[in-house]
Amino acid sequence: MKEFFKVTDLETVLDYRTEFPRVGLEQVPLPEAVTRILAEDIVADEDIPDFPRTIVDGYAVQGASTFGASEGNPAYLAVTGSIAMGASSKFEIAPGEAARIATGGMVPPGADSVVMIEHTEAIDDTTIEVYRSVAPGQNMIAIGEDINRHAVVLSKGQVIRPQEAGLLAALGKQQITVYQKPVVGIVSSGDEIIPISKTPQVGQIRDINTYTLAGLIQDAGAVAVPYGIVRDDFEMLLEKCTLALSHCHMVLISGGSSVGTRDFTVDVLSALQDAKILVHGISISPGKPTILARVKNKSFWGMPGHVVSAMIVFSKVVRPFVEHLAGQSGTEDSVLRLQARLSRNVASKQGRVDFIRVRLRHEGSRLWADPVLGKSGLISTMVNANGLVQIDINTEGLDKGALVEVVPI
Amino acid sequence: MKEFFKVTDLETVLDYRTEFPRVGLEQVPLPEAVTRILAEDIVADEDIPDFPRTIVDGYAVQGASTFGASEGNPAYLAVTGSIAMGASSKFEIAPGEAARIATGGMVPPGADSVVMIEHTEAIDDTTIEVYRSVAPGQNMIAIGEDINRHAVVLSKGQVIRPQEAGLLAALGKQQITVYQKPVVGIVSSGDEIIPISKTPQVGQIRDINTYTLAGLIQDAGAVAVPYGIVRDDFEMLLEKCTLALSHCHMVLISGGSSVGTRDFTVDVLSALQDAKILVHGISISPGKPTILARVKNKSFWGMPGHVVSAMIVFSKVVRPFVEHLAGQSGTEDSVLRLQARLSRNVASKQGRVDFIRVRLRHEGSRLWADPVLGKSGLISTMVNANGLVQIDINTEGLDKGALVEVVPI
Numbered sequence: 087m088k089e090f091f092k093v094t095d096l097e098t099v100l101d102y103r104t105e106f107p108r109v110g111l112e113q114v115p116l117p118e119a120v121t122r123i124l125a126e127d128i129v130a131d132e133d134i135p136d137f138p139r140t141i142v143d144g145y146a147v148q149g150a151s152t153f154g155a156s157e158g159n160p161a162y163l164a165v166t167g168s169i170a171m172g173a174s175s176k177f178e179i180a181p182g183e184a185a186r187i188a189t190g191g192m193v194p195p196g197a198d199s200v201v202m203i204e205h206t207e208a209i210d211d212t213t214i215e216v217y218r219s220v221a222p223g224q225n226m227i228a229i230g231e232d233i234n235r236h237a238v239v240l241s242k243g244q245v246i247r248p249q250e251a252g253l254l255a256a257l258g259k260q261q262i263t264v265y266q267k268p269v270v271g272i273v274s275s276g277d278e279i280i281p282i283s284k285t286p287q288v289g290q291i292r293d294i295n296t297y298t299l300a301g302l303i304q305d306a307g308a309v310a311v312p313y314g315i316v317r318d319d320f321e322m323l324l325e326k327c328t329l330a331l332s333h334c335h336m337v338l339i340s341g342g343s344s345v346g347t348r349d350f351t352v353d354v355l356s357a358l359q360d361a362k363i364l365v366h367g368i369s370i371s372p373g374k375p376t377i378l379a380r381v382k383n384k385s386f387w388g389m390p391g392h393v394v395s396a397m398i399v400f401s402k403v404v405r406p407f408v409e410h411l412a413g414q415s416g417t418e419d420s421v422l423r424l425q426a427r428l429s430r431n432v433a434s435k436q437g438r439v440d441f442i443r444v445r446l447r448h449e450g451s452r453l454w455a456d457p458v459l460g461k462s463g464l465i466s467t468m469v470n471a472n473g474l475v476q477i478d479i480n481t482e483g484l485d486k487g488a489l490v491e492v493v494p495i
Numbered sequence: 496m497k498e499f500f501k502v503t504d505l506e507t508v509l510d511y512r513t514e515f516p517r518v519g520l521e522q523v524p525l526p527e528a529v530t531r532i533l534a535e536d537i538v539a540d541e542d543i544p545d546f547p548r549t550i551v552d553g554y555a556v557q558g559a560s561t562f563g564a565s566e567g568n569p570a571y572l573a574v575t576g577s578i579a580m581g582a583s584s585k586f587e588i589a590p591g592e593a594a595r596i597a598t599g600g601m602v603p604p605g606a607d608s609v610v611m612i613e614h615t616e617a618i619d620d621t622t623i624e625v626y627r628s629v630a631p632g633q634n635m636i637a638i639g640e641d642i643n644r645h646a647v648v649l650s651k652g653q654v655i656r657p658q659e660a661g662l663l664a665a666l667g668k669q670q671i672t673v674y675q676k677p678v679v680g681i682v683s684s685g686d687e688i689i690p691i692s693k694t695p696q697v698g699q700i701r702d703i704n705t706y707t708l709a710g711l712i713q714d715a716g717a718v719a720v721p722y723g724i725v726r727d728d729f730e731m732l733l734e735k736c737t738l739a740l741s742h743c744h745m746v747l748i749s750g751g752s753s754v755g756t757r758d759f760t761v762d763v764l765s766a767l768q769d770a771k772i773l774v775h776g777i778s779i780s781p782g783k784p785t786i787l788a789r790v791k792n793k794s795f796w797g798m799p800g801h802v803v804s805a806m807i808v809f810s811k812v813v814r815p816f817v818e819h820l821a822g823q824s825g826t827e828d829s830v831l832r833l834q835a836r837l838s839r840n841v842a843s844k845q846g847r848v849d850f851i852r853v854r855l856r857h858e859g860s861r862l863w864a865d866p867v868l869g870k871s872g873l874i875s876t877m878v879n880a881n882g883l884v885q886i887d888i889n890t891e892g893l894d895k896g897a898l899v900e901v902v903p904i
Contacts, residue, residue: 120710137697141872172687174697192698232873248710249877255691255706278581282664288583289601297664301529301657463550464641468658
């Protein structure tokens with residue numbers, strides 16, 4: 087029990103991430119690559135576009151043929167043809183000439199810009215009046231203007247959003263090399279925990295944490311594997327943890343909040359081969375009674391038993407490990423933080439990082455963070471909250487009206 | 496063509512949402528319900544917890560037995576037993592008595608609070624010294640303190656986050672009634688569009704928009720069904736659209752940006768049974784050439800051809816329709832908006848809503864929005880952006896340093 091008070095600070099815990107190897111790679115078809123983590127740099131092997139392309143409907147011209155044109159003094163151009171969509175142009179544009187062209191069509195050789203149809207009037211089948219001048223390059227995309235051949239357009243470790251999928255489609259990439267999804271096992275432990283299908287007898291409680299953690303794991307881009315509920319029994323817990331470790335990249339022991347479960351977690355970890363306890367308590371609140379061990383090269387967590395503590399520890403501590411395993415780069419900067427003002431004072435102890443549950447509220451253009459009060463055993467407080475505020479280790483509480491950064495949950 | 500200039504404003508377009516019925520319901524097992532939309536109010540049929548539960552390790556007592564206790568003047572209590580985890584207590588606590596209890600255990604009858612083990616010292620097997628007083632209710636959760644029987648704890652239309660899954664687990668809900676995922680078809684059209692597996696000939700371009708839109712549809716919680724590429728041919732387009740409409744809740748025509756494709760979209764819509772064109776152009780930029788029709792009771796969109804325009808129209812116009820179909824309530828308030836300062840002037844025309852692509856950048860505690868410049872045909876500009884700023888219809892541009900709200904993309 088005394089070891090619980092040799093707590094580790096949050097940054098030191100997060101630094102242990104690099105001790106764990108990233109998961110392996112796999113190839114997936116492009117449509118399945120969205121939300122996945124790219125596992126290779128993507129170098130463009132083509133110019134996009136690879137032909138000069140108009141972005142308006144109108145006439146391809148030499149810009150110089152239109153210089154000085156206005157409503158009162160239009161330029162007269164000879165229409166020498168029409169550009170078919172999706173085809174190469176068969177003719178060249180000379181000074182004083184124009185070719186009809188629809189958005190997306192290829193600007194023909196000789197032409198360097200496109201006059202919008204709205205700024206022209208057809209006089210007859212072969213002559214137009216042009217009422218505005220266009221500069222060379224106007225209303226068109228030049229070869230390589232979107233993507234330059236040989237450029238590194240996407241980097242290993244990036245999340246593939248819809249626009250990155252579009253870029254990959256533009257380059258004709260049908261199979262994408264991504265990191266596998268980390269597999270995270272959940273072993274639920276505690277004599278008082280029962281399956282959600284059962285009706286609790288007095289003193290018993292349903293297995294809330296497995297479902298909450300499974301949702302968080304999925305939300306972090308990993309695969310959750312629940313291993314069911316184990317009683318506070320050394321042999322049974324050891325067996326289940328050994329099984330989970332053999333199948334998963336990471337294992338969470340969850341559920342029991344009693345000192346009994348915590349002690350069993352430490353005993354089981356000590357009995358596993360090649361195990362080293364790295365963290366035994368973290369200087370955060372809630373979430374102090376968290377255990378991190380390295381077993382072979384996998385991370386093994388003893389999660390706090392209270393559901394709010396477990397959720398906060400997952401979001402602030404375990405999730406960065408999952409993202410590291412998953413190959414994600416630049417985690418810190420990608421976290422959304424909203425600036426809001428606290429609507430009431432909140433207390434905090436120096437010497438630990440406090441996480442306050444808040445509910446965000448728009449009031450005109452101002453965003454307020456209303457602290458959600460309640461014990462960390464109450465799932466309802468997390469249901470009422472939609473953000474977390476971090477109070478740093480050297481801060482003793484925050485005053486009403488203080489500007490805080492809120493991470494949405 | 497002239498009709499294009501009778502544009503509809505954004506709010507009016509969004510108001511059409513209610514003309515389309517929500518999708519049907521289905522039952523899913525709890526673990527699959529995370530990220531889905533709840534389709535029924537959830538009323539608690541039990542108190543959670545349904546027994547008084549300690550949230551610390553220590554001794555269950557009557558608070559009054561500890562009043563006035565301090566380091567210098569401890570209270571002496573008689574230890575009458577130990578509470579087993581997950582079991583009902585067999586005895587009552589009288590004044591001056593205490594029972595050993597571990598976190599999660601049932602506070603026995605007679606006791607009204609729990610003294611933390613850290614604030615006690617065992618004198619012998621049956622006596623403890625207590626150094627701090629506890630108030631009735633302290634360090635425990637009362638019956639129904641988390642969830643009150645008969646309370647409406649979750650509402651129809653809510654997104655099920657991990658914490659809502661935890662709440663449902665607490666109540667023993669194994670099967671959850673959720674809205675089905677809307678099915679959105681994508682018909683790609685345009686003579687210049689080729690499958691991504693092909694190498695473009697001069698004048699051709701790969702089908703970027705289908706992959707981008709499919710990613711956005713998935714991200715909005717719906718199922719994307721690509722129907723492949725159709726040439727600008729009335730009969731073929733009509734046939735494909737009829738097929739897509741018969742299988743999907745919503746159909747997008749995408750890909751071609753030429754006036755030819757737009758004209759075909761209108762012709763095909765006019766030829767479909769029970770079709771009414773509701774919107775033919777929207778006063779937004781980019782995204783003006785957007786068409787919305789109601790065909791029977793389904794929405795049918797002619798999307799702009801440029802990929803940036805298509806993405807912005809999806810995010811700002813089509814997505815709210817998807818969320819409406821999906822049963823989601825309170826869409827507006829759930830959209831995250833970050834406050835940032837513009838790092839340079841941006842121009843905007845009055846009479847339309849402009850959407851500016853930006854890249855967010857933290858500089859100390861200040862968040863900057865760097866406008867990403869570039870034509871709307873360039874997918875690379877969306878890859879470089881991670882947010883959108885809306886400039887309202889009556890605003891003529893924004894100055895460097897202006898405070899803006901950024902919606903992440």
